[in-house]
Amino acid sequence: MSSSSSSTKLCFNSNCKEPLEKWRRGWRLRTGEYADLCDRCASAYEDGKFCETFHLKATGWSCCGSCGKQIHCGCIVSFHMFILLDAGGIECLTCAKKSYILTPNPAWPPPSQFLPSQHESLKDLSMKRWSLIAGSGPVPWRKAPSFFNGSGVQSELQPGMPFEVDVVGGIDRFRISDRFSIFSLEKKQENSFDRLIDRKLIVGPSETLENEISASNREEKPNLSVASVVKNESSASNMSLASAFSSKYETNNMNHDCASLSQWPTLSTPMGKHVSSHNGMNSAGEAVVHTGKARGDCRGRNQLLPRYWPRITDKELQQISSNSNSVITPLFEKILTASDAGRIGRLVLPKKCAEAYLPLISQPEGLPLKVQDLKGKEWIFQFRFWPNNNSRMYVLEGITPCIQSMQLQAGDVVTFSRLEPEGKLVMGGRKASTTPSDQGVEATLTGNNALAPEDDSGNQITKADSGTTWSEICKRRFKVNETLEVKPISHSKRKNSILGSKGKRLRVENEDLIELKITWNQAQGLMRPSPKIVPTVFVVEDFEIEEFEHAPIIGRPTIPAIDHFGEKIQWVQCDDCLKWRKVPANALLPSRWTCSENVWGLDRSLCSAAEKLSTEELEDMIPTINKVSFKKKKNEKRDSDSIVALEGLDALANLAIQGEEDVLPASSQTGLRHPRHKLGCTCIVCIQPPSGKGPKHEQTCDCVVCKSLKRRCKTLRDRREKKQLEKEAETAYPSQLQTEQVPDNDSCVDDSSERKFLISPLKGQIDLNIQPERDEEVSPGLYSGAMKCSFTDATDVNFSQQGYSSLGVGINVVGKQMQEDGTGQANFSNSVTLDCHLEKTDVDRHLILPMDTAGSTSSTAT
DNA sequence: CCAGCGCATGGTA
C-alpha cells in the first residue's frame, strides 16, 4: 500500500466516492495502475471485507451456503472469496476449503495458471458449443439449474455430490478450480512464481485479455498467463484467454435461464480454439491448428496420462474438418481394450479424459452423447458412469456399431476430438496394424504426427526435426512405447482376449524391457560424442567434465589413445577375433565392428592378422584392463552386444573416471571424460540434481549430490595419493600390502566390503574379476571382455557414472556400489554410493539399468 | 440359456 498526500481525488470505490486526502492502493486496474481507495475502503480491501462494506446493496450478493456469510459475487475484489456451487448458490472459500471434495479438474493447469476472469465471448462460445452438442442428441439434456437458486435444484441431485450438477457442473467445477487457483495464488503467490519459473513456464501478462476485460471484471491480482512450454504453439496469452473467467460473467449468469446455461464445459475447451474464436484469429489461429501443430488441449493433455494424449494425424485432422472450416481439436485417445472392443459395447473412458472433455454428468445413467465419426456419420452413445471405489468409471455405451464401422478392434486406437466452433465431438479410429517400427520411427521423429498408417513420415521427419526439444523427444518416446504396445489383436470374446489389462500392462513392461535392453546393449555403450562437436568443459573439484551440446551419435565404444606418433587414435576390438585394432580418432564405428571393416589399416583388416599391439603394450596403454580378461578374451564366446555395453560402461567409465591422470596420455586427459557425459546425460556429474529434474548444477552448487560428488572426488584424489604412497611403500615393504587399506571419508562405501574387495589373491594388484570359488555362478561373458570391468584401485569401482536418460535412451547408471551379500560375495548393485545422503528413491529414478545387466558387471573378490 | 447391465474385484501406476 502506498500513500499519497494529493487531494481532489475520490475514492475509487463508486459506492464511497469519498474525497481523498490520502489514498491507499487498492486492486490493480486494467491500466496497470491501482485503485486509489480511502483509508476505510483500503482497510476493508486489505481485510478482504471490501464487499461487505461497500457493496452491501449491490446486486449479486449471496450468502455462503455453509456459514451464511454474505459475499458479493460480482465484486472484482471478492470474487476470489467464494466458489460457485454446482447446485447453485455459493460457498465462501473458507467453507469450501473444508468441504471441498472434488479434485480440481485434472485437465486443467495448476491453479496458478488461471486467470481470474473470463471474457463474455468465451462464455458465449462455450455456451454455443455446448448447446450445439447437447441439443443435438435425441434425448434432451437435463436442464441445468441456475447458479443461485440452488435449493430447488439440489433436490434433484444425488447426495454427496454437491459440486456436480449435470452440465453446469462442468463450469462450476472449473470455477472451483479457478477460485482455488486464485486462492492459491493469493496465498502462495510467491511460491507459485518460483515454481512456475522453475518449471520453465511462461509467465507474463495477458495483453489480449487485458484489453477485453472490463474494468469491473478485473481482478486486482496481476494477470498471470502461464503456459507450459510444450510443443503446442499456444501462447501464454492464449492460455490466459482459455482459462479466463470473469466475475461479471458469474454475476450476469446468476439468473440465467437454465437452458442458456447448458454449455460445453468451458474447462474442457482447448485454448487454441478459444483463441481462434475469441480473438478473431481465424486465419492464423485455425491455420495453426489445421497444420496439426497445435494439437490437443495442451493443458489438458499435460494432465493426462501420456497414453491418452491425442496423436491425431494431419490427415485425420483434414478428414475430420474437410467439409467445413472447422478446426479440429484433438482431445484424447485410447487404445481399445478387449472389453472396449468386445460385444458389450462399452468403452471405458479414462476418467480424467471424461471429466475434462466430456460433459459432466451427475447421474450414473449419464447423457446421450452425439459423436461424429471421421466419415461424418453421427453416432449417439450413452455417456455414463458407474460408481466405483468412491470414484467413477466413465463409459461410453453403445459404441459397438461405431467401432465396427471403423473396423476397429482391441489394440486399435480411438481418438476423440472436437470440432470448433461447432463443438462437435468427433471420434476417430486408428488401426494398430501400422508396423510398430514404422510407427516408432514416425512417432519419434514427428511427434504428434505419429501413428497414421497413411502418413508420409518422410516429410514429417523433416518438418519435425527442426525445433525438436528434448521434452518433445521424451514425450514422443511415450508414443513409441505405446505404439509398440499396440498390436493387432483379433477380436474375440472378452475372456479369451490376450489383451487383458494385465497382459497389456505386461506388454508395456516388456516393451520397456526391450527398450532397456536395446538401450543397454546397443545404445548405451555406443553413444559417443560427435567428433565434430567441441565440448564445453566445466570443472567440479578439479575434475573436468565435458558437456556436449549436441546429441550423441551412436558408435562403437573404443578406447581413445595416442599412438607413438602423437596422433590421436582409438582402439577398437574386433567382434570376431577380439583383437584390438587401431583406427583414427575420428572414426565412427558401428556397434558391431570386425577387422574386415578396418579400412584404415588394411594390413589389419583380417582377423588372421596379428594384433598390432601386444597385449602388454595395450596393457601399458590402458593399465586398467585386466590381464585376466585378456587371457580369457579369446577363449570365451560372448554376447557381443552385452559385452560391448559392458565394456563401454565399465571400462570406459573407469578409464574416464579413475585414471585420466594415470592412464591416459597427458594430451588426452582433458578431453577424455566418459563420452556419455554429454547433452542429455543425466548422470550426477552432468546435470542430475537431487530432485531428478531441474537445471544443471552450478560449479558452486552445494546440493547434496554435488557435495557428494565433490566429496567423492576428494576421496578419489586422496586415495590416489594414498595409493601412490602405498605403491611406494610396497616397493619398500611388499609384504604389508595386503592389509593396507586406509579408511577414507566416503561414508557410503561399506568398508568391509571394500576391504574385502581390495584383498586380492594377486600380489600387489587388485583383480576384481577373480573369484575362483564362484566362477560358475557368473555369466561367462563377465570376464571375457578385454575391456571388462577391472580395477587397479578398488576405490574407483564405486564411482562409475555414466548414462543417458533424457535422450530417451533411458539409462543412467548413477552409481555402482560394492555390496556384500550373504554369501560373502561382493556385488555391484544398482544403488548409490555417492553419498549416504542420497536416498535410494532418488537414485532409483535414474537406474533404468536392468538389474541383471548391472549385476553382471559384478566383479567379485574375496 | 443368454445377453446385457451394474457393480465388484484386483492388478497396476
Next chain:
DNA sequence: GTACCATGCGCTG
C-alpha cells in the same frame, strides 16, 4: 496408500 481401470461376475429380464 490411493486412484485408476480392465475385466470378472452376479443378477435380471
